[in-house]
Amino acid sequence: MRSLSEIETTSKRACRAMGFSWGVSEEVAKGIRLLELFGLPGVKNLNQYYENQDKENFENLDLINEDNKAYNSPLCPINLGIRFLDQVKKIENINQCRFKKVAYPILLLPFLSRSSEIIGKKISFKFDKNEFLLNFNINISSNFLDKEFPVIASEAEISFLENKDSFTDREWKNLYKLSEETFVEETESLKQGAAGAGLTDND
């Protein structure tokens, strides 16, 4: 088994050999390491990306807007990932953005994962009935396990999810009530000696 350290070092050098700058290669290598750590086929897809790079001549995007599309070839996931990561604090204001034709969408995932950590919000990534939830760069949840990752995402959508509870008020209250059963009723004399007792709070 290859260690994550080997995967990162080799990916970095391979990306540089593909023509990316050292700085971008460092970013991609971190991403491939992350995918493999999460059990996703990063090395395999980076290889496939490289094999098709010349044939497809993937398109680059400078600025990410609400609606983004490739004109001739599919969008390059590495360029798109770097731009997304760099511009995430601006894109967050858009709340949702759409992309037409993204090559090797799996390679975009680590950039979205790190972006989720940077802005402190979960990010949803959907394409062609597949869904991914990027959780603050702690994990990636998905309905996509054990399938072959597509080469192209024809319609992709990225949304920033507001930080909100995944449970109802009633469910919370029930749980809280149960937790109260670990508390002990305080006697009057203990209340007298507690922090702040005996002072006016208007000082």
Add this chain to the structure above:
Amino acid sequence: MNVELRDPNTIMKLSRLGSFHQSKLSFLRSFLNEFKDWDYKRDIFNLDKNGFGIAVYSFKKQERVYSLICFANQINDNERSDRVIATKWDAAFTLYDGIPNNQDIERLKNEVPKQEVGRLSYKELTLSRANKSVRVFDHVVESLSNGVQPNLSLLEKVGYLYRTTAVYGSGKFGLADRFRIKNRDEINGPFRLEMMLVYLVRQFTFDQVNHVAKSKNPKKAVNLDLKICKSLGIGNSTGLGMAPFIVNHPTLLNNWIFCRETALKKIREIKKVKSNDSDLFKSCIRNSIKNITSWNTESKYQLDKIKNLLRDIKKFVDFIENEFDFHVDYPFNEIYLWIEKETCEECIEYIVSIMMEPYGEITNPLIKKMSSEEEKYFNIPTDRTVNELIEIIEKKYPYILSINFNKKENYKKFWFISKNKEEPRLADRFEEQGSDLEQPLAVARDIKKLRERLSTYKKDLTIDQFLIKNSDLRHVVRRAFIIEKFPYSEIQDNTIGENVVPIDMLRLKLSFFGALKFDPRSDKWLRICMFQGAPLPNELKNYDEQWVYQSHFKI
């Protein structure tokens, strides 16, 4: 009194970093301190009469066990080489996480001796190999088998029976990634498992030499005297492989230097020094002179440095013995100001290291801060502006900005990875091929390029916009934002100039390892000795913390 931390623009120059010495913060000393109350055991020792076979040593505490597995092999004299291109070694080692079973040992027997072309697993933590110093090893076997102790002057000249030629960890060749073990309390310090491997290898060399001598002449042979064992260390040949490490791990480099600088600052801020502490400092200085006079090298470069060091140390000893009064306020601050004015860089850093000896209460908490979670600082803050980045660069890299990279001599060299051994190399870009495949280690040149490029953009432009058209400088944009938070994260010098001395970079790292007696064999590799004078494993529970200054031979 508040003493300022020393200026990174002075301390992070290569000539200063190449003058660093071991100290209480060094990793081999902090390793011994951490593992002193662990149970040491020799679990397996299956060597034939020539000393070839398998041995296993372990450290154990409660449920945690680390086992060194040694494979000693027969090689021909013409196969023995310390160079990284070697393919066979006298012995190969791996540190195993736990207790290896027979299947593990069989598996590793096929892989560990192959080193870089073998495959290890997440159960193995570090990997190494070593060659005998044949003249010393054979002499010791011969002497012991005849019932006498070896010639001390030969042993003193070399200082070890074996020298390692590489120690690998952190995921290399399939070894365990650091994330698997980083939360263990005992690993809370850099290179701790690499230090454990080297330390246990040292014990193996003593056991092997005794075993071979005994096999040769069972009736007459004696064991190597324990005091001689203690005076021997493990040698190490180190090449350029180490140099890129300190450039590629900026926050880690910062933490090492920052801890050293913080220790110095705190010691200089001590108003009244207890007489026990000043006595210990003076005694370490005096004892350490023997380490300098027994420092063997044929390198003219190092001989000059040793000569100047010895001259200045003697001057310093005269000063503290005859002129200086430790009863003054802030005596170590006074001493520091004196050495900075009166002595060479090598001597300044030598004395700074020894100043730490009485102050475990200052150094021990710092040791825990010498690792780094580098991932945390990897993201570039792209919402910052061009103007902010310019201000950081001008404030943090003043010397680097003054280098003229239009002059050939300032960019004559380039760093690359060799195809045959995947090891870093340095070459002349005007004489050798391959500069188009240059590694991103020319930080000074690229920072200067970044500063020039930034001046062509509007100052309020954000970095995400700047990076759209300047992807080639992304690696140094990241570094500039790192140095903003970590002042000692960058070498403040030109690593590709005509006169760069790469061994300064190696020496910096080796001093933090705790190496003694640097012996440059060229400007690109050197030999060192580790653990010379260190307590033996069965002495760890009660040992003299200042053993480094007793490392010369005496029986």
